[in-house]
Amino acid sequence: MSQPPAPLVLDPAAHDADAEHELLRAQGPAVRIDILGVEAWSVSDPALLKELLTSPDVSKDARRHWPGFEEAVRSWPLALWIAATNMFTAYGGEHRRLRRIVAPAFSARRIAALRPTVEGIVDQLLDGLESTTPRGEVADLRDRLAYPLPITVIGRLLGVSDERADDFRAVVNDVFSTTLTPEEAAANTAELYGMLDALIAAKRAEPGDDVASVLISLGEAGAGGDEAGADGEGLTEEELRDTLLLMINAGYETTVNLIDQAVTLLLTDPAQLAHVRAGRASWQDVVEETLRHSPPVKHLPLRYAVADVPLPDGRTIAKGEAILASYAAANRHPGWHDDPHVFDVTRITKEHLAFGHGIHFCLGAALARMEAEIALSAFFERFPDAEIAPGAGDMGPVASLISNGHRSLPVRLRP
DSSP, X not given: OOOOOOOEEOOTTOXXXXXXXXXXXXXXXXXXXXXXXXXXXXXXXHHHHHHHHTOTTXXXXXXXXXXXXXXXHHHOTTHHHHHOOSGGGOOTHHXXXXXXXXXXXXXXXXHHHHHHXXXXXXXXXXXXXXXXXXXXXXXXXXXXXXXXXXXHHHHHHHTOOHHHHHHHHHHHHHHSOSSSOHHHHHHHHHHHHHHHHHHHHHHHHSOOSSHHHHHHHHHHXXXXXXXXXXXXXXXXXXXXXXXXXXXXXXXXXXXXXXXXXXXXXXXHOHHHHHHHHTTSSOXXXXXXXXXXXXXXXXXXXXXXXSSOEEOTTXXXXXXXXXXXXXXXXXXXXXXXSSSTTSOOTTOSOOOOOTTOXXXXXXXXXXXHHHXXXXXXXXXXXXXXXXXXXXXXXXXXXXXXXSBOOBSOOEEESOO
16 A cells, blocks of 8 residues: 655745645645644645534544644644633634633624724824834834734733733744744743733733723632623633733734735735725725735644544545644635736635634634724825835745744835
């Protein structure tokens, strides 16, 4: 019997992600890969991926459904992605319970109420850019706009001061890095948890009208036996800490990349920006096409087969094997969109998997979309002649299999 081919080793630094995604698609709907030493099935066919993301035979709970869990926790640089205890890593009833508790924080009413806050933060950031960047000079928009907006917004949502929210920036960046050693990743995780513990202690001492205080009160009510949450259960201390971790991580890095990619795509293809200015496309169109063409997350670890999962080509993902959702490769699948590599804001169908699919669909999707639309419309109104400044900064990809952005975004605001 012939041996199966060796797994495709994914490049930790993602030097040429587009070529790697093309290779994944060329090898079929699912292909065995190696992600930092862990073997998994990369799924890049959108139809199959949607099926798996909604199947009860696929779990996100590594403790219950992945034989490799204990070893990965000890030695895998991405251990935090599988070991945290929150709705991101939950399955079945536990996922439903945790999602019910967190969902009110991202209700349509709460997100709508945040709009004036987001608009005010964007105006402040653009004022700063305008006042400190002389005509002809270059500003790094990833650093000066894409980064500070979402971390400030999530900080306001959680009741964290702008200064303390900014402290999370470096450690959250390293959560998405896939070039750290296991020791470096563990040290970063310890620093992040120390910051979360300090936030929880501060909110317990002085609760406010914010999401962090509400989640803490639910945990304390549950511990005291009082009714908490939608089903009479609150959050354990571990769940509380890891839920705040999830909200900060998911609410920050992905929106940074969304704004970064949208600005880059528009400035490198002026015809697309002209469509918006002529009314042939909206800022919502820009955001959705950016999410399809260059989603903030390339690959999202991990899921696990609860039972054998047959594949369309006759192979099988065996029970207990890991699955990697390869969103960026799936979004540009030639069977899903015409000319999938072309960025076209007038594209009629802009379907994508940037925010996931099914029961784990990102709760913060509406907030990310709103932040990006407000930031883009205000930026291009304020700086209509902005242009990419080649050679003024490192526009190479962020060194990550997960995060999909640039190291910097050098822009000449007023040529």
